[in-house]
Amino acid sequence: QKEVEQNSGPLSVPEGAIASLNCTYSDRVSQSFFWYRQYSGKSPELIMSIYSNGDKEDGRFTAQLNKASQYVSLLIRDSQPSDSATYLCAVNMRGGGATNKLIFGTGTLLAVQP
Amino acid sequence: DGGITQSPKYLFRKEGQNVTLSCEQNLNHDAMYWYRQDPGQGLRLIYYSQIVNDFQKGDIAEGYSVSREKKESFPLTVTSAQKNPTAFYLCASSPQHQGTSEKLFFGSGTQLSVL
Numbered sequence: 001q002k003e004v005e006q007n008s009g010p011l012s013v014p015e016g017a018i019a020s021l022n023c024t025y026s027d028r029v030s031q032s033f034f035w036y037r038q039y040s041g042k043s044p045e046l047i048m049s050i051y052s053n054g055d056k057e058d059g060r061f062t063a064q065l066n067k068a069s070q071y072v073s074l075l076i077r078d079s080q081p082s083d084s085a086t087y088l089c090a091v092n093m094r095g096g097g098a099t100n101k102l103i104f105g106t107g108t109l110l111a112v113q114p
Numbered sequence: 115d116g117g118i119t120q121s122p123k124y125l126f127r128k129e130g131q132n133v134t135l136s137c138e139q140n141l142n143h144d145a146m147y148w149y150r151q152d153p154g155q156g157l158r159l160i161y162y163s164q165i166v167n168d169f170q171k172g173d174i175a176e177g178y179s180v181s182r183e184k185k186e187s188f189p190l191t192v193t194s195a196q197k198n199p200t201a202f203y204l205c206a207s208s209p210q211h212q213g214t215s216e217k218l219f220f221g222s223g224t225q226l227s228v229l
Contacts, residue, residue, distance in 0.1 A: 004156070008154065034217065041223075041225075042222070042223070043204055043220035043221060043222050043223045044157070044204070044220050045220070046217055046218070046219075049217060088156060088157070101159060101172075102159075103156075104149075104156035104157040104158075105156050106154065106156045107156060
């Protein structure tokens with residue numbers, strides 16, 4: 001089982017619709033969860049972080065975390081063509097000794113159709 | 115402007131050659147990282163450094179080497195021992211090593227290709 005799993009997509013949604021991106025993780029004690037957006041050929045940029053169960057909203061973005069189900073999601077409301085990108089889920093997991101390490105999923109490609 | 119600068123943007127390596135990717139940050143961050151990204155895959159950790167003159171292997175360190183002589187700089191050398199070096203390389207930094215809530219700031223990346 002991969003440590004962080006995402007559907008690679010592409011996920012195609014019409015402009016103005018809600019895009020729902022999902023991520024599952026394997027380490028039950030993980031405490032920190034991040035969503036990065038990456039445009040083709042560019043570096044990832046952080047768009048959301050979430051640390052406790054429930055929803056966290058920031059503008060058109062909502063992150064949802066369910067630690068019991070080991071599941072984190074990202075909702076994008078009123079999707080715009082400029083939202084078309086790959087969305088990477090990242091989870092902070094136990095590494096060797098006392099360290100943690102950030103594990104990335106393979107990313108979901110989102111295509112918003114005008 | 116504060117940020118992370120990677121150079122060059124594109125790099126070509128001949129067989130048997132070592133090449134070095136540059137990463138400089140002026141964010142005063144303690145921790146720096148190198149990731150590799152292959153098409154359709156997530157980011158994989160190569161090396162990281164929590165403090166000057168110290169660095170640790172990540173998940174795919176074989177065929178790579180790093181140094182951390184200055185807080186601002188964390189160059190990555192892709193050696194001839196790395197048989198499949200073609201990938202997009204990303205340097206990142208954070209104020210401290212990845213504790214439970216640290217966020218990463220990324221450079222713009224270097225695309226390395228084999229001639």
